[in-house]
Amino acid sequence: MPPEPADSAMACDLPAIARRWGNDPANLVQILRNVQESCGVVPSETLDQLARLVGVARVRLEATASFYSFFHADSHGAYEVLFSDNIIDRHAGKAELMQYLCERLWVEPGKVSEDGLVYVDETSDIGLADLAPAMLVNGLAVPSLDKARIDLLAELIRSRKPLAHWPAMLFEVPDNVRRAGPLLGEPFEPGAALASMLSIGAEETLARIEASGLRGRGGAGYPTAAKWASCRKAVGDAHCVVCNADEGEPGTFKDRVLLASHADLVIEGMTVCARVIGARRGLIYLRGEYRNLLPALGRTLERRRAAGLLGTDILGARGFDFDIAIHLGAGAYICGEESALIESLEGKPGKPRNRPPFPDRCGYRGQPTVVNNVETFACAARIAERGAARFAGMGTPQSTGTKLISVSGDCARPGVYEVPFGVTVREVLAECGAKHAHAVQVSGPSGTCVSFQEFERRIAFEDLASAGAFMVFSRERDMFEVARNFTHFFAHESCGFCTPCRVGTSLLRNIMDKLAAGKGSPYDMQEMKRIMCVLRDMAHCGLGHTAANPVVQTMQKFPEAYERRLKKLEFEPAFDLDDALETARLITGRDDEWAHLAAD
Amino acid sequence: MSAGTFTLDGRAIPFEEGQTILDAAAAAGVDIPHLCHLPGLAPHGSCKLCTVSIGGRLGAACTNRAAAGMTVESETAELNAHRLTLVQMLFVEGNHFCPSCEKSGACRLQETARRLGMTTPHFTHFFPARDLDASHPDVVLERNRCILCELCVRASRDVDGKNVFAIGGRGIRARLIVNSASGRLADTALSANDRAVEVCPTGAILRKRVGFAVPIGRRPYDRHDIALSLPTRRGEGAGGG
Amino acid sequence: MGKLKVATCSLAGCFGCHMSLLDIDEKLFDLLELVELDRSPLTDIKHCGPCEIGLVEGGVCNAENVHVLKEFRSNCRTLVAVGACAITGGIPAMRNNIDLWDCFQEVYHYGIGLEGGQIPNDRELPLPFDKVRPLNEVVRIDHFLPGCPPSAEAIWKFLTDLAAGREPRLDYEMLHYD
Structure with missing residues (x-):
């Protein structure tokens, strides 16, 4: 409830x-x-x-x-409605539905209604791309929006019905697991991985992780065993295990499914890690958008404490003490970056730290810390439970095991697919029923835009490294608009710490908007290239380094999407000259021909 | 005591254990352009002006430690072109009007732009709406000129022990905030003699009643021999000499 | 070889850059060996014909500025933004964060010594923009000559570079923003 x-x-x-x-x-x-x-x-x-x-x-x-986006000093009324604004939501009709809701409620986007009842706005992707369009109502996810649902919502809001009495079906979020493998598809007995680890010992467990070839599932692919081993060796008074559940990359939602239906596997992976590195404290950093998962996760922790799987002397092993607290994010994509996440865990703005030192030596509260993705911990639990051989035998030599892919967009069966690493884009497209795919955005806006000419490329660290997003775009989709949406996303999510990203992402966004308004010329293309180089070379963290990727890649792979918009050969102002006189016209009451500036 | 040497643009630079590339270079009299660093304050690495190539990898000279034998390149055409772009970004991000600014001629942002040969801010100006706070009896806070380097934040916190300043907001809406419920500088513990008042590289934090006291031609950066990396000294912060 | 045709104008500026041009003093004679002035406050020619060089002082603050600037852009092969206002909007742009309505009120209603003032609405008066813009945000600009004003030496160096077909370049000492 x-x-x-x-x-x-x-x-x-x-x-x-x-x-x-x-x-x-x-x-x-x-x-x-x-x-x-x-x-x-x-x-x-x-x-x-x-x-x-x-x-x-x-x-x-x-x-x-x-x-943080989710904190505000001004009231947003009794009901705060935030539409997810990923391009997938847009393609699924988000703009029309948002307008429809605003009309039904007599409210303007971004402003509280006059009676103080309701506030409607948009927010960055909320991890429901398979159920787009989607929204958050007072922080709780409502997926699969259509006119009927909007009608119902409008009615519930207008009748001021408390959220607790809203129909539960509005908040139901199916997992949509379309293909399960060894990670998702096989039963897991809570405690099985821990029992197995205790029988072979921490050192041997670490060796198992190493033998499995497990690499971080957040996208970077750093060898998990190396991270754990380094942290295990690091000197500190309070080692810490952090689960990065800040799944903010637009188009990614596999961690949502893991946390909703396989939380034991994730928590057990954390507990295994705790034993290996000698940590007593664990933290799950759950993105604020997944607030709906919090109660069940809390109950899972309680159940595991009661079963002796968390707390002191876990499974009767003396001195094996470990417990986990959940921290919720508050609407900041940058907190998915591990050092920004730690800053946030420490109560500060989520700005990436200068590195080195890396968290394995100096992380949470200055202590040695392992930060791993949700899926990485789930894999680690499976490896501890079943040994390394089967895991290492799947996938490719450099990318072992399976990967959870979050498929969304123009396909018949969006959802989570557990596929062996090395699978081609074409194979995934066939499986999800994407008949007219023209492009796939692999690993979200910061990832790779794969055109129809490259569908033989493989999901693997050695080819298309991926945190899991797989957004499908069919022929009729405008790849310029896809890139523009992503550019807005980065400008909104830049933490503002470093000059190139703080200013560069906004400059890029403005130029993309200028092109969209039909005011673009070859000059603007050169401008974007210049900004891109500075972002790539000078930015402080991965967000800035990759913020120009969507523009760079779509420019290269879908040049016609840009050429079509370059209507002018000569430089054009970004602003509308005649509009810039509007205020003066209103003040003077003039509307004669000299009070206007005609477009060329 | 020197822990060894590294190469900076072909020149051997000695360094001490734990010293950053920027500090070691400055000690050897070599200036790497920068805005968010001053000796005596914790390295920050946010302006990115001091980005250098360290054995082929790019990194901030103010946060990367020198190591024996490393090869660092700073004065390359490409890096200076990038630095120029960064300075231009800073100019369009705020409202920087040198002709009417008390800090002109003593401004590190202006001087860095001159040294990089900037003739135009180039990009479309944001012309943001930012507040000027003249409430304090001795200090004026002109946010239009703030470049978010956090020198004042660090100086107030780590040297003055007052925590007068912080950066609020996120991204392009980031702004300098002060430690008072009213949001006014007058209601903070800031005093005109605080280190935080001296360290501002631009005209964002100025002591009152000393503006324009030094005539053009005698201001710090009118004398061409002054090194950018010298710590801002008392008096310079408000346009004096 | 014929003389270079040069046009000059001041938009939202104070004519200070033009005064600095005159400060070239006796070199003006040398300059006039090289160039012939077309439209300029110095010649009182009202519209510009085809020119090699256009020097524009001041930013763009109203509709008339746009007409003049566009005339310069379409007639001048090389267009130079001269001075702080042309390059950054300068002092006039300091009104950019004051609501235009407040500006009008202050100027025509509440200013010291005003009584019963009215906001003029004559057709001949150019309407102001909501924000003052640097030239390069309205048309393509080829070169920028900063300073408030640029010194006579800087202007001389710049023009002689241009006249000689060189990329104009100000060294550090001549480069100022104030």
């Missing part, structure tokens, strides 16, 4: 919230989340009181509170 909707009348007990999180400034993001959820806002006055409660300067709280 979904929790009560935010109600600004509800008392906001700051001391109780702070106490729940140990009055610890490192838990600030969590404290602010609780404030936001129970008060519906994070009011400016709150910051002073919180600053006293946790003992840090107010300005640092304000820095954190103003960094």
Whole structure:
């Protein structure tokens, strides 16, 4: 049952919230989340009181509170409706449905309705591309939107029905597992991997992980055993295991499925890791958009504690103490970057750190920390449970095992596919029923745009490295608009720390908008190339390095999508000259021919 | 005591254990362009001006430590072209009008742009709407000129022990915020003698009543021999000499 | 060889750059050996014909500025933005974050010494833009000569470079933004 909707009348007990999180400034993001959820806002006055409660300067709280999209100082009404704004949602009719809802509710996007009841806006991809278009209502996911659902939502909102009494079917999110392999398809007995590890020992377990060839599933493909071994050796008082469940890459949703239906596997992988590196503390950083998964995950942790699979002396092994807390994100894609994630776990704005040192030596609270993707931990549990041989025998020599692919877009069967590494794009397309595919965006906006001429390429670290997204675009889709959507995404999600990304992503977005408005010329193409080079070479982290990829790659692979828009040979202003006179016309009441500037 | 040498644009640079490439180069009298670094404050690595090629890999000279035998390239045509682009980005991001700025002639942003040969900010200006805060009796905060280098943030936190400043917001909407419920500088613990007031590389934080005191021709960067990497000194922060 | 045709104008500027041009002093005689002035406040020619070089001072703040700038762009082979206002919008652009309505109110209603003021609406008055723009945000600009104003030496160096067919280049000492 979904929790009560935010109600600004509800008392906001700051001391109780702070106490729940140990009055610890490192838990600030969590404290602010609780404030936001129970008060519906994070009011400016709150910051002073919180600053006293946790003992840090107010300005640092304000820095954190103003960094995350889901915190706001102004009320968003009793119902906050955020439409997911991935290109997949757009292709599925998001814009029309959003307009329809706004009309039904008499509200403008981005503004609270006059009666203070409802706020409608958009947000970055929410991890439901297989069920697009989708939205968050007071932070809870509502998938598979259509007119009928919008009608129902409008009715529920207008009748001010508390969210807890909304039909549960609105919040049902099916897993859509279309193909299961050894990871998803076989039963898992909670504790099996731990028992197996305890019987062979931590060292031998690490050797198993190494022999399996397991590489990080977040996309970078760093060998898991090497990361664990390095952290195990690192000197520290409080080693830590962090599960990166900030699945923010647009088009990716396989971690959602793992956490919804295979949480034991993930948690057990973390517990195995804890034993290997000698950690007593574990953290799951769950993206804020997956708030709906929180209650069940909490229950799973409880159940495992009761079963002796978490807590002290796990499975009776003396000194095997490990427990896990869940931290929720608050709407910031950059927190998927591991050092930004750690900053966020420490209550700060999610800005990537300077590296080295890497987290394996200096991570959470300065302690040696392993940060792995959800899927990596699930794989690790399977390897600990069943040995390395079967895993190593699947996939390709450099990319062993299976990969969860999140398929969305123009295909008959969107969902999660567990495929052996080395599978070709064409094979995945055939399996998901994509008959007229023209392009596939592999691994999301920061990944690779694969054109129809390259469908023999393989999903594998040595060819198309992937965090899992697989967005299918058919012939009638405009790849320029795909790239433009991604460019907006990066500009919105840039943390603002470094110059090239902070300014460059916004400049790129503006030029793409200029092209879309029919004001583009070859000059603008040169401009974009110049910005791209600086992003690639000078940016602080992966977000900046890859932020221009969608434009670079679509320019190269679908040049006609751009050429079509370069209507001008000579430079054109980005702004409309006549529009720029509108204010003066209104003030002077003039509308004569001299009060206008004609387009050339 | 030197821990060895590395090569910077073909020149051998000695360094001490733990020293960054930027600091070692500065100690040897070689200037690598930068805006967000000052000796004595924790390295930050955000402006990216000091990006150099370290054995073929690009990295910030202010955060990467020198190591014996490493080959560093800084004064290459490509890197300087990138640096020029970064400075131009900073100019269009804020509202920088040198002719009316008290800091002109003592401004590290302006001077860096001159050294990189900038003749135009080039990109489309954002002309952002930013607040000017003149509430403090002795210091003015002109956010239009802020380049988000966080020197004041670090100086106030680590040297003055006051935490007067921080960066709020995200991305292109990031902005300098101050430690008071009113949002006014006057309601913070800032004093005119704070290190945080001195370190601003632009005219964003200025002491009052000393603007334009030094005539054109005698301002710090009118004297062509001044090194960019020298720490900002007392008086310079407000356009004095 | 014939003289180079040069046109000059000041848009949203203060004519300070033109004054600096005159500050070339006795070199003006040398300059006039090289160039012939077309449209310019110095000649009072109202429209420009085909020119080799156009020098534009000031940013774009109103509709008339756009007409003039476009005339220069279509007639001048090489168009130079001269001075801080032409390059960044300069001092006039400091109004960019003041609401235009507030500007009008201040100028015509509430300014010191004003009583019963009215906002003029004559057709002859060019309408102001909501924001003042540098030249390169309205048309393509070939070269930028910064300074407020650029010094006479800088202008001389720049023009002689251009006249000699060289890429104009200001070295560090001549490069100023104020």
